[in-house]
Amino acid sequence: MSEKGVVKFAVPKGSLQKTTAAFFEKAGIPLEGYGEGSRDYRPKIGIEGVEVKVLRPQEIPILVSRGHYDLGISGLDWYYESRCEKNVEDLAELGFGKVHIVLAVPDAWEDVNSADDLFRKYRSMASTRTLRIWTEYLNLADQFVFKYEGTEATIVSPYAGIHRERHSGIEIFHSFGATESKPPEDGDAIIDNTETGRTLRANGLKIIHKVLASSTAQLLANRRSLLDRDKAERIEFIRAACQKAAGTSTERRRTSYGHLDW
C-alpha cells in the first residue's frame, strides 16, 4: 500500500514520451530520467508526494480507472477506447501528440468516398461476402459500426473474452500492428490512427472518414482521487501547471451554421 495522500502518476512510453517530457519541462515540473532514450521506468518529479511510473499509453486510462493510479497521461483515443469516462475525469487537454482515428479503404475504390458509401457497398452484396475491418481500436470500431448500421458486428480475436460471433455482414478483426498492411487481400477497411495520412497513402489507402478527429494527449484523473483532499491538492498543482503550459488552442474555432459559436 502506498503512503496516504501519495499521488501515483502514470506517464506514457513510446511515441508520446518525447513530447510529454518536453511539455513537463515547459510546465516547470521536469521529469528526471524520462527523456528520449531513457530506460528508466520510474522517473523522478520534483513534487513531494508524487510517484511517477512509465507505462504504455494503452494501459494508462484503465489503470487510472481502476484506481491503481490517481493521475495519468494518455491520448483521447485510448481514453475513449477504454470506456472509462464514468471513473476518469479528463482534467486538461495538453495539445500535443495529435492524431486522427480514421477509417481508410484502398485508394483504388473510386466508388467509396465516405462511410455511407462503404456500408452501402457491402449491404448490397451482404449475401456473398462480409466487410472486414481491421483495427487495434476494437471499442471505437464497434461503436462506430453500431452508430452507422445499428447492428453489432462480429469481432474476430484470439482472446475468448473479446471474440464475439454475431450474425452480421461486418467483421471487426483484432489487429496486432501494421494495420495499414492488411488491405486489400486480408481486409477491406481499417480504423487506425494517423498523424498526416502519409503512411496510409504509402500503403495504397485513402481516408474516407474521421472516426475520432484530433485526439491529443490528456491529463486524466481518477474521480475518487479527486475527492481525497491531500491528493486533490497535488493533482490540482499539476493540472494548473499543465493548463498553463498548454496555453490556449491556436486552432480557429469551428462553427456550425447556428448563430452561436460551437
Added chain:
Amino acid sequence: METFDAPRGTRDFLPDQMAVRNHVERVVRDTFESFGYQQVQTPTFEQYELLAARSGEEIKESMFTFASDAGRYALRPELTSPVCRIVASGKLKDHPKPYKLYYYGPCFRYCRPQEGRYREFFQAGIELLGSSDPLADAETIAVADKVLKNLAIGEYRLKVGNVGIFRRLLDEQAPENPLQREEWEARVLHDLDRLMGITAKCRMLAGHATLSDDDKEYLAREANYLAALQEEIKYEGPAKLARSAQRTDQELAELVSNLPEIGKTTIGAAWTEHGLLSQESASLILQVAQTRGSVAQVRETATKLLVGTTGERALLELWDVCSWLDALGVTDYEVVLGTVRNLDFYTGTVFEIDSPHLGTHRQLCGGGRYDTLVEDFGGPKTPATGLAFSFDRLVQVFKAGQATVDATAVDVFVCADEVEARPRAVQVAEQLRKEKFRATVDLMNRSLEQQIEYARQTLKAAFAAVVRPADLQAQQCKLIHLASGKEETVPLASLAQEISRIRSN
C-alpha cells in the same frame, strides 16, 4: 443500491434554480413577443442529414447521433436549421411575410464538458425570414439589446460588422481549386483571427497601469509566435522581433503598443512570402481587420479604405444598419469591420454580444443575416436574419447582477390547530387558491407551533392563516403576517381582501 447521477455534461435544475431560469425565460419571451414574434416548437431530434448538410467534420462528430428503423438521427445542436426546415417545407406558405418566429429549448452536443460548456444546453432565439431590409438586421440587434436591458444586465459588449466585406475581398484572391481554397482560407482566417485577437487585447491593455501574469503570458506567447513566423520567412526589417524565453516588464509594456503593428507587418510579409496574397491585397485586408471602434471613429477611415473595392457595397449596408440602430435607440456598440465570424453561414450583417462575467466562453448572443440557408434546404430563395442567446449563460450573467427573483412556493400556509380544524383548513386553502393565491396545508402531522415555524422558516411564506376549533362556528381565522409577526382575527369572507390589503401596504 447504486445511486445514479445525471449523465456527464448534463444538469438537474432544482426549484431555486428553476425560479431564476423561469424568470429569465419569461423576460426573454415577453421581449421577443413585444416585437411581434411567435413561438414555434420543433422536435428534439432531426434527420442526421439535415443537421450535417452544411457542417464540417468536427461538427458532425460533435453531434449525438443514433440509428432507428432505417434512418439516422441526431439530437439538434441548434435551432436555426429546424426553423429553416419548416420554412423550406412550405408549411408556412399561407402566412404573410415576413415570418417572425422564436424558439426556446434544449440543444445537444457531444463535447468535453467544461466550465460553461454542457452536453445539454439551452438556446432561445428568433428568426426573421422574408425581409432583406437593413431595418430587419437592425431590429434583430435591437431585440437582443432589449432582452439584456429588460433583464437589467448592465455590462455587455455589442459588436456589429458585416461578413460581406471580407467575403468579397477574399473571394477575389482565393485559389479556384476547392481543396487548395479550403487550406488557403483556413490559413488566412486563422491569421486574421489571431491578429484581431492581438489588436483587441492590446487595445484593452493600453489603459492598464500594470499587467497581470496572464496578460504577460499572453503577450509573450503571441510575440514568440510572431517571432517564429518571422524566422520562418527570414524576415528582416523594422518590425523584427527576437524570440525570447524571458521578457522584462519593460519589454512587455512596449509590446502592448507595438504588437498589433508588428503582427500586421509580419503576417502581411508571411502571406506575400508564401504566395497567399499579393502585397497590395494583404495590406488592404490587414488594415480592414484592424479597423474597429464607434461609428464616428471608423466611418471616415473605413470608407476611404474600401472605396472602389468589392467590399464597398457591404460597407454601405453596414452604415445603413447603423443608422437604423440609431433610430432604434441602440447606441452603445462597436463596429468591427473585419469580422470573420462564421463565414460559412452568414452572408451579411453579423453581431455578437459578450459578457465580462463569463469565463473563457464569453459569447452571450450571436446573430446575423444568412440569405442562403432556406434555399440550401430545398426551399424558395428567402432572405433571413436571426439571433440566438445562450440561455444558460444569460442566466449566469443575470445572477451576477443585482436583481432578485422570488423563489418561494407559497403565499399563505393554512395551519390547523387540532385535528377537527383540518377540514376547514383545507377549505380555506381552496378558497384562497380561487383568489389566485398560492396556498397549502400541513401534510406531515405537525403541531401548530411546528406548522407556523415551517411556514416562516422553511417555506418563507408571507402569511400563515390559523384555523382554531373555536373559529369553526365563528367563520373566522387568525391571520399572521410572518415577517412582522403581527396577528389579527379575520372573518373568512374577507380573508383574501385582508391579505391583499396588507401586501399592498
